Amino acid sequence: MLDLLVAREETLAVAESLTGGLVAAELTSVPGASRALRGGVTAYATDVKREVLGVDGTLLAERGAVDPVVARQMAAGVRRVLGADWGAATTGVAGPDPQDGQPVGTVYVAVSGPHGGEKVAALRLNGDRAEIRRESVRSVLELLSGELTGNGRTQDTERNGGT
Numbered sequence: 612m613l614d615l616l617v618a619r620e621e622t623l624a625v626a627e628s629l630t631g632g633l634v635a636a637e638l639t640s641v642p643g644a645s646r647a648l649r650g651g652v653t654a655y656a657t658d659v660k661r662e663v664l665g666v667d668g669t670l671l672a673e674r675g676a677v678d679p680v681v682a683r684q685m686a687a688g689v690r691r692v693l694g695a696d697w698g699a700a701t702t703g704v705a706g707p708d709p710q711d712g713q714p715v716g717t718v719y720v721a722v723s724g725p726h727g728g729e730k731v732a733a734l735r736l737n738g739d740r741a742e743i744r745r746e747s748v749r750s751v752l753e754l755l756s757g758e759l760t761g762n763g764r765t766q767d768t769e770r771n772g773g774t
Contacts, residue, residue: 612756613638616647616697621725623755624693625651626664626685626700628676629718633748634701649695654685660702664688675711677703679731682719690723698723699755703734705743716743720751722758730758 616623625634625648635651638644652663657676660666665688666681674681682702690698703718704710718734732754736743756762 612752612759613641613644613647615759617643619759621647621696622649622694623647623697623699624649624689624695625751626689626698627651627653628655628660628685628700628702629705630701630744630747630751631655633744634699634751637748637752649693652689652692660685664692675713677711677713677717677719679719679721679733682721683723683729683731686721686723687729696725697755697759699751701747701751703743703747705740705747707740718743718747718750720747720754722751722755724758728758730754 627634632651632653638648654660654664657671660676661668661671664685666684670680682700685700685702686698689700700721704713704715706715709715716736718736719731720734721731723729732750734750736746
């Protein structure tokens with residue numbers, strides 16, 4: 612995926628909540644990632660989502676941070692803030708407790724691309740905290756890859772984390 616971005620002379624930025632930097636870590640494990648990856652924002656706190664990424668404060672107050680529109684706004688916001696062609700975002704509940712009225716395993720991943728293209732996937736993941744976070748990383752990278760190759764699709768899924 613990073614090779615494809617480099618070949619297209621495009622860049623990527625990531626905004627992470629529940630994954631806490633795991634998406635950026637996965638990307639930077641690839642030698643030469645700096646040719647495409649601009650950086651990331653770990654927006655764990657709600658006010659960081661609002662103040663740094665520009666997520667609508669009313670939306671956050673009414674729906675909480677675990678919401679598909681929040682994920683979409685995070686992806687668009689990190690694109691804008693870090694000056695990237697593509698933005699990818701994760702938000703959700705890894706556990707052990709529910710958050711914002713959402714059960715553990717509720718995750719939204721989003722991609723925002725050039726020319727206004729945006730995709731959000733709603734996930735219902737099973738497993739422990741680590742499995743949910745790992746599957747969230749895999750899912751956002753899969754969503755991004757699908758958008759880059761033209762095979763993107765938005766769907767609700769239920770998966771066992773890590774499998």
